[in-house]
Amino acid sequence: MDKELVFITVIGKDRKGIVATISGFLYKNDINIVDISQRVMTDGYFVMTTMVDVKDAGIPMEEMAKQLDAIGEELGMKIQVQHENLFKMMHRV
Amino acid sequence: MTVTLEEIYETAGMILYQNLDIRTTTLGVNLKDCVDSDFEKFRENVYTRISSLAGRLVVEAKKLERKYGVPIVNKRISITPVSLIMETHCQPEKFVDMARTLDRAARDAGIDFIGGFGALVQKGMTRSDRMLIDVLPEVLSKTERVCAFLNVGSTVAGLNLDAVNLLGAMLKRTAEISENAVGCAKFVVFANAPEDNPFMAGAFHGVGEGDVALNIGISGPGVVKSVVEKNRDCDLTKLSEIIKRTVFKITRAGELIGRELAAALDVPFGIVDISLASTTAAGDSVANVMEAFGIERIGAHGSTLALALLMNAVKKGGAMASGNVGGLSGTFIPVSEDSGMIAAVEAGALGLDKLEALTAVCSVGLDMFAIPGDVPEETINAIIADELVIGIVNNKTTGVRVIPVPGKKAGDRVVFGGLLGTAPVMAVNPFSAKEFLRRGGRLPAPVTSMRN
Numbered sequence: 319m320d321k322e323l324v325f326i327t328v329i330g331k332d333r334k335g336i337v338a339t340i341s342g343f344l345y346k347n348d349i350n351i352v353d354i355s356q357r358v359m360t361d362g363y364f365v366m367t368t369m370v371d372v373k374d375a376g377i378p379m380e381e382m383a384k385q386l387d388a389i390g391e392e393l394g395m396k397i398q399v400q401h402e403n404l405f406k407m408m409h410r411v
Numbered sequence: 412m413t414v415t416l417e418e419i420y421e422t423a424g425m426i427l428y429q430n431l432d433i434r435t436t437t438l439g440v441n442l443k444d445c446v447d448s449d450f451e452k453f454r455e456n457v458y459t460r461i462s463s464l465a466g467r468l469v470v471e472a473k474k475l476e477r478k479y480g481v482p483i484v485n486k487r488i489s490i491t492p493v494s495l496i497m498e499t500h501c502q503p504e505k506f507v508d509m510a511r512t513l514d515r516a517a518r519d520a521g522i523d524f525i526g527g528f529g530a531l532v533q534k535g536m537t538r539s540d541r542m543l544i545d546v547l548p549e550v551l552s553k554t555e556r557v558c559a560f561l562n563v564g565s566t567v568a569g570l571n572l573d574a575v576n577l578l579g580a581m582l583k584r585t586a587e588i589s590e591n592a593v594g595c596a597k598f599v600v601f602a603n604a605p606e607d608n609p610f611m612a613g614a615f616h617g618v619g620e621g622d623v624a625l626n627i628g629i630s631g632p633g634v635v636k637s638v639v640e641k642n643r644d645c646d647l648t649k650l651s652e653i654i655k656r657t658v659f660k661i662t663r664a665g666e667l668i669g670r671e672l673a674a675a676l677d678v679p680f681g682i683v684d685i686s687l688a689s690t691t692a693a694g695d696s697v698a699n700v701m702e703a704f705g706i707e708r709i710g711a712h713g714s715t716l717a718l719a720l721l722m723n724a725v726k727k728g729g730a731m732a733s734g735n736v737g738g739l740s741g742t743f744i745p746v747s748e749d750s751g752m753i754a755a756v757e758a759g760a761l762g763l764d765k766l767e768a769l770t771a772v773c774s775v776g777l778d779m780f781a782i783p784g785d786v787p788e789e790t791i792n793a794i795i796a797d798e799l800v801i802g803i804v805n806n807k808t809t810g811v812r813v814i815p816v817p818g819k820k821a822g823d824r825v826v827f828g829g830l831l832g833t834a835p836v837m838a839v840n841p842f843s844a845k846e847f848l849r850r851g852g853r854l855p856a857p858v859t860s861m862r863n
Contacts, residue, residue, distance in 0.1 A: 323413075327423045355416045365420045369413075380477045398423045400480040405414040407667040408422055408660040 322373040323352065323402040326386060330395030332364035340368060343389060348376035369402070422660075426481060429633035430695040431661060433668055434688045435485040437526075437609035438468050439616035439624040439681060442491040450500050454512045461488055461513065464623065464676075465520030471675040475668055483668070487524050488517065489614035489626075492560075494530035494543040501539045506546040507553070514554040522556065524597075526614035529560035533568040533602070534853070544577050548584040551594030558612035564602035564799045566806045570854035575600075575796050579788030586784065586815050595814040596747075596779065596831050602799035603808045607682045608738040613810055624681035625673040626738060629665035631658070632687045633694045635721075639703040650704070651724040658685065658728030666733045682737030685729030686775070687721075689749035691832045697721075697742055698751025709744075709751060710761025715772055718742065722773035739808055744769060745779035747827060747834035756835040763794075763837050771801050776810035781825050781834035784817035789845040791815060796848065804857050 326344075328336060337356070344351060349370050356366035372379055383399040390397035425431035445456035465488050472483045490513070497506060510528055517525040528550060530540040547559055561578075564570035578600060586592035599613035606617020609626035616624070638657045642650065665683045673680035689697045698709040701717040709717075722742050730736050744766070746752045755761035763780070770776050777798050782791075795811045802809030814834060816825045821838035 325414075325419055327419055329420070329423055329427065357416055359417075359420060363420075365416060365423075367416055367419045380474075383477055383480075396423075396427055398426065398480045399477075400422070401478045402413065403667060404479045404481070404664060405418055405422060407663040409414055409418040 320373065321352070321371045324370055324372050324379065325400050325402060325405065326368045326370060327398040327400070328366045328390070328395050329363055330393070332358060333393070336366060336393060336395070339389060339393065340366070343385070344368070344370060347382065348374065349382070350374070425631070425634045425661070429631070429637045430690070430692055431631050431634050431664070432482040432484050433627060433665055434630035435487055435609050435628040436468065436472050436483055436669070436672060437487040437489050437614055437626045437628065438464055438676070438678070439489045439607065439620055439626060440464055441616060441620065441622045442496050446496050446499065448499070450505055453500065454509065457509070458512050458516045461490070461516040461525070462520045464488070465517065465522045467676055469521045471672055474675070475672055479668060481664060481668060485524070486522055487526065487609070487611060487614065488522055489609070489616045490525065490527035491616050491618070492530055493528045494537070494539045495618070497543070498537065498539045501542055503542060503546050506543060507549055510550040510554050510557050514557050517556040524556050524558050524611040526558040526560065526611050527616060528557050529615055531562045532571055532574045533562050533565045534571065536574060544574070544581060547581050547598065548588060548594070551585045551597050552589035557597065558614065559598045560601060560604065560613045560615055562601045562604040564803045564854070566603060566803055566859070567856055569856040570602065570796065570800055570803055572796065572848065572853060573851045575792050575799070576848060576851060578795055579791035582791055582813065583788055583815050587817055591825060591827060592814050592816045593827055593831065596812065596827060599810045599812045600795055600799070601808060601810040602802040603806070604810070605738050605808055609684050610686065610688065610739060612812065621679060623678045625669060625676060625678050626681040626684065627665045627669035628684040628686065628688065628738065629661055630688045631661040632689050632697045632700050634661055635687065636694065636700045636703050639700060647720060651720055654721065654724035655728035658725045659732045662729045662732035680735065682735045683729070683733045684738030685725060685736055685740045686738070687725060687742045689743060689745065690830070691748060691750055693750065696749045696751035697744055698749050698755055702751060708758055708760035709755045710765045714765065715768055718769050718774065719772040739775050741773050741775045741808070743778060744774050745812070746837070747779040747781065747832040748830065753833060753835055756837060763839060767798060767801070770798065770809055771805065773807070775808060776802070778810065778812045779814070779831065779834065781814045781816050781819065781836045782839050783820045783836055784815050786815055786839050787843065787845070789843060789848055790839060792848055793844040794839070800854065803854070806859070
């Protein structure tokens with residue numbers, strides 16, 4: 319089955335509950351997590367990225383991005399929602 | 412994962428912290444088939460064509476902004492050069508009415524600028540071309556969103572000095588009757604103007620184009636500056652390589668979004684213009700990129716070398732990333748729209764003479780600079796002619812966007828606001844070429860062999 323993969327990237331200062339908050343939001347909206355990864359980068363930023371399949375998502379991507387923006391505000395972190403194609407284009411010849 | 416965490420972080424960082432964006436999506440629209448012997452019908456055709464296409468452009472671009480999380484800053488329209496479609500309605504009041512129609516169509520569709528109110532006069536002027544130049548002060552001062560251009564020279568035709576000789580007076584008049592002289596910021600005069608340029612104020616939909624084409628202008632001085640800052644000690648070869656790789660990535664983002672937008676609009680994808688375009692936002696400055704190379708202030712000796720290196724790397728990275736590189740694809744060094752350029756002029760590091768030299772290695776020309784309002788019109792003509800002949804002889808595009816500000820003298824400042832920024836008023840050589848320019852005529856085209 320075709321997948322529609324989107325990356326949700328959370329950037330900011332590390333704190334408790336980031337994974338729980340994001341995964342709770344995704345579960346509530348019927349969005350499946352395909353992969354998840356997190357690390358503190360060399361410049362000190364905490365980065366977590368979640369690859370999700372939005373093919374059968376309960377909400378449209380625009381609405382998901384908007385709600386995640388609001389969650390980002392609450393957590394005091396930046397949340398970016400971007401379709402997989404952007405990374406494939408930019409980082410693969 | 413198909414991509415690594417580092418790659419995702421790099422992309423996210425470019426957007427969040429380094430002002431990466433798609434600077435403009437410009438839909439080129441043919442208006443030749445809108446012409447009608449009934450002028451009212453003609454205007455209606457033009458309005459309908461533009462507003463329907465522009466409305467869809469805005470909607471679809473917003474959808475892609477959300478999909479990729481990359482801001483698409485400007486959505487614009489470029490049209491067939493207006494002097495061509497007005498040939499059979501050659502009356503001054505009709506030209507002004509047409510400009511108002513274009514202005515209204517752009518405003519109603521949520522488009523900030525519409526480009527193409529201009530003419531191609533590199534060899535000679537028709538009655539319509541001449542009339543268009545005559546009405547430009549009124550058009551530029553009475554409309555808000557209409558941008559105008561003239562192409563007055565090319566490598567194959569030479570320079571039409573008779574056309575250039577009309578411009579100083581036209582610009583001074585425009586400055587007098589528009590608030591803060593801002594009308595002049597919406598006019599560019601070119602040599603070798605590209606027909607698919609997506610950037611304002613000089614965008615138009617050339618006669619060699621199809622009915623419609625979507626062109627993209629990327630950006631990213633902030634992104635390039637950031638990688639240069641991380642590589643303080645590498646030699647020029649390595650520095651060039653680093654810039655090339657970065658520009659490859661940002662151009663690919665433009666290519667992806669351009670292709671998807673064209674598909675969504677069901678129009679052909681035109682070109683990606685890989686020009687680095689600055690804004691007045693902190694860190695989004697081409698001058699600052701060169702300062703990160705190790706130049707104290709742009710304008711210092713060494714700046715021409717730095718700009719040549721930057722341009723060469725940008726072109727190589729961009730050409731690898733897209734099979735459709737076109738438009739201007741240089742680097743813009745507008746004075747008023749680049750905080751580093753403004754600072755360099757105000758510090759006394761950069762004057763008009765060095766700015767002109769910089770444009771010879773690769774840039775689009777003398778852009779968005781203010782001069783005192785009492786500079787004689789012949790001197791403005793001479794500034795334009797000097798700059799354009801650099802493009803004609805070197806087989807490249809050059810342009811001039813000059814703002815003679817009434818009541819201001821060298822060292823003053825003029826604030827345009829928004830995208831157009833703040834211009835320090837620059838000193839002009841007080842000696843005159845009046846008697847030389849008075850000769851008029853056309854500079855013969857240069858030989859393209861014997862290139863030393």
